[in-house]
Amino acid sequence: ASYAETPPTMAQTDKKFFENLTGAGKAIAVLTSGGDAQGMNAAVRAVVRMGIYVGAKVYFVHEGYQGMVDGGDNIKEATWESVSSMLQMGGTVIGSARCKDFRTREGRLKAAHNLVQRGITNLCVIGGDGSLTGANLFREEWSGLLAELVQQGLIDEEASQKYSALHIVGMVGSIDNDFCGTDMTIGTDSALHRIIEVVDAIMTTAQSHQRTFVLEVMGRHCGYLALVSALACGADWVLIPEMPPEDGWEEKMCQKLSATRSRGSRLNIIIVAEGAIDRHGKAITSSIVKDVSTECLKGESKNLECFITGTAMLFCVCSQASRMGVEAVLALLETTANTAACVVSLCGNQSVRLPLMECVQMTQEVQKAMDGKRFEEAVRLRGRCVSYALFVTCGVANYFLSFDCSFLYNTSNFNVAVLNVGAPAAGMNAAVRSAVRVGISEGHKMFAVSDGFEGFYKGQIKEIKWADVGGWTGQGGSLLGTKRTLPAKHIDKIAEQMRKYNINALLMIGGFEAFLGIMELLAARGTYEELCVPMVMVPATVSNNVPGSDLSIGADTALNAITDTCDRIKQSASGTKRRVFIIETMGGYCGYLASVGGLAAGADAAYIFEEPFDIRDLQSNVEHLTEKMKTGIQRGLVLRNENSNENYTTDFIYQLYSEEGRGVFDCRKNVLGHMQQGGAPSPFDRNFGTKIAAKAMQWITKKLNESYRKGRVFANTEDSACLLGMRRRAMVFQPVVQLKDETDFVHRIPKEQWWLKLRPLMKILAKYKTSYDISDSGQLEHVVLRRPKESEAMAAI
Numbered sequence: 001a002s003y004a005e006t007p008p009t010m011a012q013t014d015k016k017f018f019e020n021l022t023g024a025g026k027a028i029a030v031l032t033s034g035g036d037a038q039g040m041n042a043a044v045r046a047v048v049r050m051g052i053y054v055g056a057k058v059y060f061v062h063e064g065y066q067g068m069v070d071g072g073d074n075i076k077e078a079t080w081e082s083v084s085s086m087l088q089m090g091g092t093v094i095g096s097a098r099c100k101d102f103r104t105r106e107g108r109l110k111a112a113h114n115l116v117q118r119g120i121t122n123l124c125v126i127g128g129d130g131s132l133t134g135a136n137l138f139r140e141e142w143s144g145l146l147a148e149l150v151q152q153g154l155i156d157e158e159a160s161q162k163y164s165a166l167h168i169v170g171m172v173g174s175i176d177n178d179f180c181g182t183d184m185t186i187g188t189d190s191a192l193h194r195i196i197e198v199v200d201a202i203m204t205t206a207q208s209h210q211r212t213f214v215l216e217v218m219g220r221h222c223g224y225l226a227l228v229s230a231l232a233c234g235a236d237w238v239l240i241p242e243m244p245p246e247d248g249w250e251e252k253m254c255q256k257l258s259a260t261r262s263r264g265s266r267l268n269i270i271i272v273a274e275g276a277i278d279r280h281g282k283a284i285t286s287s288i289v290k291d292v293s294t295e296c297l298k299g300e301s302k303n304l305e306c307f308i309t310g311t312a313m314l315f316c317v318c319s320q321a322s323r324m325g326v327e328a329v330l331a332l333l334e335t336t337a338n339t340a341a342c343v344v345s346l347c348g349n350q351s352v353r354l355p356l357m358e359c360v361q362m363t364q365e366v367q368k369a370m371d372g373k374r375f376e377e378a379v380r381l382r383g384r385c386v387s388y389a390l391f392v393t394c395g396v397a398n399y400f401l402s403f404d405c406s407f408l409y410n411t412s413n414f415n416v417a418v419l420n421v422g423a424p425a426a427g428m429n430a431a432v433r434s435a436v437r438v439g440i441s442e443g444h445k446m447f448a449v450s451d452g453f454e455g456f457y458k459g460q461i462k463e464i465k466w467a468d469v470g471g472w473t474g475q476g477g478s479l480l481g482t483k484r485t486l487p488a489k490h491i492d493k494i495a496e497q498m499r500k501y502n503i504n505a506l507l508m509i510g511g512f513e514a515f516l517g518i519m520e521l522l523a524a525r526g527t528y529e530e531l532c533v534p535m536v537m538v539p540a541t542v543s544n545n546v547p548g549s550d551l552s553i554g555a556d557t558a559l560n561a562i563t564d565t566c567d568r569i570k571q572s573a574s575g576t577k578r579r580v581f582i583i584e585t586m587g588g589y590c591g592y593l594a595s596v597g598g599l600a601a602g603a604d605a606a607y608i609f610e611e612p613f614d615i616r617d618l619q620s621n622v623e624h625l626t627e628k629m630k631t632g633i634q635r636g637l638v639l640r641n642e643n644s645n646e647n648y649t650t651d652f653i654y655q656l657y658s659e660e661g662r663g664v665f666d667c668r669k670n671v672l673g674h675m676q677q678g679g680a681p682s683p684f685d686r687n688f689g690t691k692i693a694a695k696a697m698q699w700i701t702k703k704l705n706e707s708y709r710k711g712r713v714f715a716n717t718e719d720s721a722c723l724l725g726m727r728r729r730a731m732v733f734q735p736v737v738q739l740k741d742e743t744d745f746v747h748r749i750p751k752e753q754w755w756l757k758l759r760p761l762m763k764i765l766a767k768y769k770t771s772y773d774i775s776d777s778g779q780l781e782h783v784v785l786r787r788p789k790e791s792e793a794m795a796a797i
Contacts, residue, residue: 025055027059028329029120031061031126035098039187044325052763054456062095075120087136121166123168135323136341143164174186176188192229193683195225212270212293213269215272223238236269244276348730416445416505418439419449420512422452426475449480456490495528507693533702539552541553542557546750548739562583562639580625581642590753
């Protein structure tokens with residue numbers, strides 16, 4: 001196949017590129033094993049296309065290890081076109097099966113013979129810990145299996161020498177997120193979406209009839225889905241296997257449910273992991289919980305089982321599967337005969353490679369601890385393996401986020417105000433709820449400011465209580481109200497309101513306007529002492545254009561809306577003539593939505609401001625799509641950021657493609673508009689908003705205690721006005737004054753943006769020739785080196 005050339009504006013740099021890694025002469029086999037998980041198809045697609053791109057032969061192994069043992073038509077060479085239209089499909093199109101034969105040496109001998117016959121010595125396995133353990137055993141036995149094949153006369157000595165080493169790279173596909181070494185396994189985010197959809201759907205019925213719903217979710221040995229979904233939907237109670245409740249939990253749960261009803265609530269939601277147990281190892285089923293709640297409330301309780309299936313969501317498709325599939329191929333290209341089998345993983349937004357057996361052994365240690373009823377140790381091990389300690393912290397917080405715990409704490413005499421600034425973003429309400437309830441739990445009096453800085457100077461400020469934010473987690477938009485007004489012109493009135501209400505700290509949740517606003521407040525400290533208080537900003541904007549943070553609240557929801565819409569639009573062309581869709585996304589001058597949405601949706605091109613393009617690039621893309629359509633592919637997708645170029649507008653590109661593609665394909669255009677901004681927040685945004693706001697409130701408490709002197713709060717240092725953002729693998733507080741040099745204020749974007757390194761992946765997977773910087777490619781790490789100190793893990797618990 002021929003490839004369109006990379007647009008000439010894509011300049012080469014002196015960074016480390018992968019051109020010196022060639023797959024010529026190599027054969028890679030990809031298989032899915034064990035239970036299916038949403039996102040597996042995206043991983044398979046990425047492995048196939050990246051493998052073909054570097055010159056390797058790539059094979060499908062259908063039906064998992066069973067297909068490898070049986071051979072024949074179960075092992076087929078893949079083509080570029082054979083993975084088209086599978087990106088968002090759920091399950092695994094190449095099939096998966098549990099294989100007893102592969103557990104025997106005789107079965108593995110047959111599998112080795114089938115691979116050697118096709119010259120395959122590189123194996124990419126997508127599955128759980130059992131599947132990956134089997135792959136590692138296969139690798140360890142490989143030389144012995146080849147020797148046995150030579151003895152039996154099935155292969156000759158030359159073949160034995162030529163294919164003497166088997167290289168293994170694994171990707172974890174498991175919706176339970178029960179594998180140590182990765183923040184989130186393939187399929188987990190999609191599973192969370194399904195659970196939240198169910199909870200959101202039953203809430204109206206529960207409220208109408210004053211019912212309690214008990215939802216059982218998957219997670220036989222891991223409570224991740226139950227814990228995080230409970231946090232995301234504001235459940236009243238959650239039961240997970242790693243943290244069994246104390247004896248008498250039934251009475252405590254009943255007290256909680258009754259207290260909730262006495263405050264006027266008409267519904268209760270209880271989430272139970274399928275592996276939930278008590279301290280004595282006895283199973284706690286949803287039926288048991290239903291009976292307890294029915295007896296307690298003397299009313300009706302329903303129990304539901306949530307089986308996870310469906311299409312893959314954005315995180316499973318893009319942030320994980322596609323990136324991990326490409327990384328797996330790079331890892332195979334770099335392996336030597338002495339390289340240990342590894343697992344490709346994501347930590348934060350970074351790719352990492354971990355020794356496969358270290359991850360498996362750590363996962364097994366967790367189960368041994370649980371079997372031995374050493375539950376605290378199990379939680380510590382989860383925290384060492386993934387960011388589980390953080391979720392456990394939030395799980396404990398979820399207990400307090402459900403209970404009104406204000407009576408448990410001494411009053412701090414500090415008043416903290418929270419406000420939303422800028423355009424609304426899904427997840428803002430979850431952040432406000434978390435901030436209010438954690439603040440009250442810290443002993444503060446919390447104040448809500450309506451309509452941002454405009455409401456601030458107008459005095460639209462009132463105390464907000466625990467119950468006032470009930471049910472906010474799943475609400476889209478901004479229930480506080482938010483506007484783009486900046487404070488500079490009204491700074492005197494804002495200072496007056498702070499004095500009137502004795503505001504001792506500020507939490508701002510918003511986008512670039514919030515960033516500008518906190519800088520303006522900081523600059524006015526010399527004039528108004530009322531502004532010498534701790535201030536922190538939490539980024540919340542669909543554009544993801546705030547400096548100092550790789551991710552913003554609301555961006556994930558917007559990307560899911562884009563991906564879902566693109567998928568529906570592409571489906572509209574099924575069975576019709578060849579068609580190219582031109583889609584305009586939001587983002588201002590920031591191309592994050594267009595780029596990452598394009599990668600997730602399988603776009604052929606994405607035009608953004610950060611990567612200038614001209615008429616030659618547009619012509620090259622049209623020619624590329626024309627050639628693509630001639631191979632039998634019927635649909636093309638092009639995304640354009642709204643401010644990517646003032647002359648090459650969406651209309652212009654639509655007309656250009658329509659004219660140049662005449663006779664080969666026709667065009668349609670769509671401007672997605674504010675549908676990217678609305679809707680219920682995704683599970684990721686709900687949890688991200690909850691976590692980051694809770695961390696911000698803890699920082700405020702610390703700063704208030706540090707700056708309280710002689711009966712007043714006085715904070716005027718640089719580090720008393722910070723932005724809390726996600727940087728690579730950690731949440732970091734950064735003084736806003738230090739972020740000035742990192743910011744392009746004219747275009748309202750950071751000067752350096754991490755996601756630009758993902759754009760070549762989109763080009764590669766769309767069959768363009770380009771250069772891919774692998775400077776940040778995953779390096780082999782060790783699980784033990786990533787463990788926190790035991791004291792830190794215990795503190796988190």
